[in-house]
Amino acid sequence: MSQITTTKQYKVQPLDDPTFLSQFETCTLSPEYFDHLGHLRICWLYINKYGHAEAINMTCKGIKSYAESLGAKDKFHLTITASLVKIMARRINQQNVSSWNELLDKNEDLIQDALGVLYTYYSTNRLHSEQARTSLLAPDLMPIN
Numbered sequence: 001m002s003q004i005t006t007t008k009q010y011k012v013q014p015l016d017d018p019t020f021l022s023q024f025e026t027c028t029l030s031p032e033y034f035d036h037l038g039h040l041r042i043c044w045l046y047i048n049k050y051g052h053a054e055a056i057n058m059t060c061k062g063i064k065s066y067a068e069s070l071g072a073k074d075k076f077h078l079t080i081t082a083s084l085v086k087i088m089a090r091r092i093n094q095q096n097v098s099s100w101n102e103l104l105d106k107n108e109d110l111i112q113d114a115l116g117v118l119y120t121y122y123s124t125n126r127l128h129s130e131q132a133r134t135s136l137l138a139p140d141l142m143p144i145n
Helices: 017-025 036-050 052-069 078-095 100-106 108-112 114-118 130-134
Strands: none
Touching: 017 036, 017 052, 036 052, 036 078, 036 100, 036 108, 052 078, 078 100, 078 108, 078 114, 078 130, 100 108, 108 114
């Protein structure tokens, strides 16, 4: 599997995919590798490994466990995480994306303004509610298909 080696301004991550995934799943991944791009990377890996439906479950469960291992129990947000997985899976399918770098190149909005992408589907109040943090809420502006 490939490393992140995009030519754009994205942070290059020296861990190969199996190492990144293994360290993430065992909660031994250094936090420096789990910024926003790291979140997107784990979504990419799980979508490709498990498919859309199981990727949502695996990503949410994994990020929640990883955050808790760092003492950030209140940081995980279920609706944001699950919705981004759905959006990524849809775009991977629609764009016929075959590599991590291609996904990054074709979807800069997910990197630069993921919340802006989510505001297409969710009102600010709904997305940032406490209920959205702990329960998966359906979009109130437009469905994610």
